[in-house]
Amino acid sequence: MFRAELLKLRSTRTPWIIAAVAAAGMVLTQVVTLVLPRTLGTLGGLGALGSGDGAGLTVGTPMTPADTAELTADLGALTDLGSADAQRGLLDLLGSGAGGAASSGITALCMLLLGVLAVTTDFRTGGMVPTALVVPDRLRILAGKAGATAVVAVVTGGVLALLTAVGLVVAVATTPDASLVLGAGEVLGVWGRGLAVLVLLTWLGLAVGTLVRGQVAAIVVVASLALVEPLVQTMALVLSGGTASLTSWLPLTLGSLASTGQAGAAQLFGGSAAMGAGTALAGLLAWAAVLLGVAAVVFRRRDLA
Numbered sequence: 001m002f003r004a005e006l007l008k009l010r011s012t013r014t015p016w017i018i019a020a021v022a023a024a025g026m027v028l029t030q031v032v033t034l035v036l037p038r039t040l041g042t043l044g045g046l047g048a049l050g051s052g053d054g055a056g057l058t059v060g061t062p063m064t065p066a067d068t069a070e071l072t073a074d075l076g077a078l079t080d081l082g083s084a085d086a087q088r089g090l091l092d093l094l095g096s097g098a099g100g101a102a103s104s105g106i107t108a109l110c111m112l113l114l115g116v117l118a119v120t121t122d123f124r125t126g127g128m129v130p131t132a133l134v135v136p137d138r139l140r141i142l143a144g145k146a147g148a149t150a151v152v153a154v155v156t157g158g159v160l161a162l163l164t165a166v167g168l169v170v171a172v173a174t175t176p177d178a179s180l181v182l183g184a185g186e187v188l189g190v191w192g193r194g195l196a197v198l199v200l201l202t203w204l205g206l207a208v209g210t211l212v213r214g215q216v217a218a219i220v221v222v223a224s225l226a227l228v229e230p231l232v233q234t235m236a237l238v239l240s241g242g243t244a245s246l247t248s249w250l251p252l253t254l255g256s257l258a259s260t261g262q263a264g265a266a267q268l269f270g271g272s273a274a275m276g277a278g279t280a281l282a283g284l285l286a287w288a289a290v291l292l293g294v295a296a297v298v299f300r301r302r303d304l305a
Contacts (some may be wrong), residue, residue, distance in 0.1 A: 001144030025106030029095040030167035081171040082178035112222040113203025120215035131279045153198040158165030207291035254284040
């Protein structure tokens, strides 16, 4: 069953398109990460110019020179490409960028869609019925899809890891006085946890697709998750002054924490990671296990016609 599902994914265009979009999103993230420190340096220069005439920058409301200098200094520290946190962000397979400043969520959404489409396509085309006739054990069908999508997620993650390595080399080479401060073990740890997160997000999408069944509806569900959860997390951090912990247990936030051990949004608001990378990875695994378990029960009991 696993080989059949893997052949199905390899011979269709959807996984290739998803991988290409994830790679394009990673390239965009790396470019933004490289440009952002230079942009902040320009803003800092403007703030210094403004201090001579008593005026600061205007970001929605006028800022004093002191506020402008403090803001650019804080953001500059987060995006310092010579720091360990920024370099871990550059290596993040979810594309969080330095200090989480370039997070786009594209990779996470791609992995969720990969899982969704792997199962809803069979429901949409009617291919699930003959598959179930050939393989009556529906758990084997779901396990085959989980294994095949995991392989695709890992291969896609390998491509993303290569792109992050190139981005980190370029960042270190083009940043004055910067050097690689991460050891080989730490680099491999970030990539290893990132690959695990990609697989678990794919399985979350597989569970959603199995439960919802309708392809359009399932896509809307995961797209809403990818778009709404960061907004909820940011609002909670704003209202709590960077101390929110309950929203840190949402799946995409857990993925970000598990991948690099840091949460960019919390850092921007003066907070810190609510948990360690290992705890976050265990939390995301629990999400995937529970949803896949529920999906398996529903899949076994529900009529496929």
